[in-house]
Amino acid sequence: MVNDERIKIRFVGTGSAKTNLKRFHTSFIISRDVDNILIDCGDGISRKLAELQINLNSIKNILITHTHPDHFSGIAALLVNMKMIGRESPISIFIHQDLMDFVKYFFAQSYLFFERFDFPVDFKTYNCEEKTILNDCISFQAKENSHLSKYHQLVKSKKVKSASSSFLFEIGNKKIFYSSDIGDKSDLHLFKDEFNACIIESTHIEISEIVEYLNGNSSNKYFLVHIDEEREELLKSNLLDKISKGKVFIPNDGDEYLI
Numbered sequence: 602m603v604n605d606e607r608i609k610i611r612f613v614g615t616g617s618a619k620t621n622l623k624r625f626h627t628s629f630i631i632s633r634d635v636d637n638i639l640i641d642c643g644d645g646i647s648r649k650l651a652e653l654q655i656n657l658n659s660i661k662n663i664l665i666t667h668t669h670p671d672h673f674s675g676i677a678a679l680l681v682n683m684k685m686i687g688r689e690s691p692i693s694i695f696i697h698q699d700l701m702d703f704v705k706y707f708f709a710q711s712y713l714f715f716e717r718f719d720f721p722v723d724f725k726t727y728n729c730e731e732k733t734i735l736n737d738c739i740s741f742q743a744k745e746n747s748h749l750s751k752y753h754q755l756v757k758s759k760k761v762k763s764a765s766s767s768f769l770f771e772i773g774n775k776k777i778f779y780s781s782d783i784g785d786k787s788d789l790h791l792f793k794d795e796f797n798a799c800i801i802e803s804t805h806i807e808i809s810e811i812v813e814y815l816n817g818n819s820s821n822k823y824f825l826v827h828i829d830e831e832r833e834e835l836l837k838s839n840l841l842d843k844i845s846k847g848k849v850f851i852p853n854d855g856d857e858y859l860i
């Protein structure tokens with residue numbers, strides 16, 4: 602493995618669950634050469650990908666972190682659009698093992714019958730016990746976080762599944778931590794590794810807790826995503842010194858970075 606290998610992160614969306622015109626729901630693509638993985642497919646992602654001129658045929662893998670609508674509800678329309686542009690190359694979709702039955706039923710009831718598609722749609726489960734290996738150069742480990750803990754009683758009484766994870770991606774020789782949506786600042790410490798980059802959500806955590814986390818860690822680059830319109834200016838003003846030193850980035854939709 603060469604040491605100067607560059608991994609690209611392209612932010613498709615950087616916003617929170619609240620729909621607004623400045624930031625699409627948080628979603629991004631990590632790539633190494635032509636290999637890539639799209640993380641999450643919030644409501645309206647097909648339109649956002651079109652706006653950013655990202656060719657739907659170029660997406661090789663999709664990972665769903667959890668099934669809140671800002672992370673999941675655009676996936677059916679995305680697959681329909683892939684069919685409509687005549688995609689032929691296979692796509693792999695990674696879903697937590699506890700959610701797979703729901704997702705398959707959701708697609709079937711959306712009348713997405715993959716035997717009618719001209720490209721293979723390959724569903725793959727992941728879990729929080731073992732590493733998921735996509736190929737020679739991309740793998741990820743999921744760890745359960747506390748994002749959905751607040752629903753504990755409702756999940757039980759309504760007999761639905763609950764699965765939300767944070768992730769450590771290993772791509773080439775780089776390690777990227779993605780908090781995904783969290784429930785508590787302790788979720789930021791689920792992995793003890795050193796990372797080349799951290800992508801941290803900023804909605805379900807106090808700004809002071811983000812500052813505390815950044816002060817105690819030494820990764821090369823931090824990207825803050827899931828940005829609430831109302832908190833953006835406050836977030837920026839609290840992190841001004843770290844942003845000016847090039848340690849912390851608050852990306853906009855469409856921005857790309859090399860790691």
Ligand SMILES: [Zn+2]
Pocket residue numbers: 617618669671672782827
């Ligand atoms: Zn979210």
Ligand SMILES: [Zn+2]
Pocket residue numbers: 667669748782
């Ligand atoms: Zn969420």
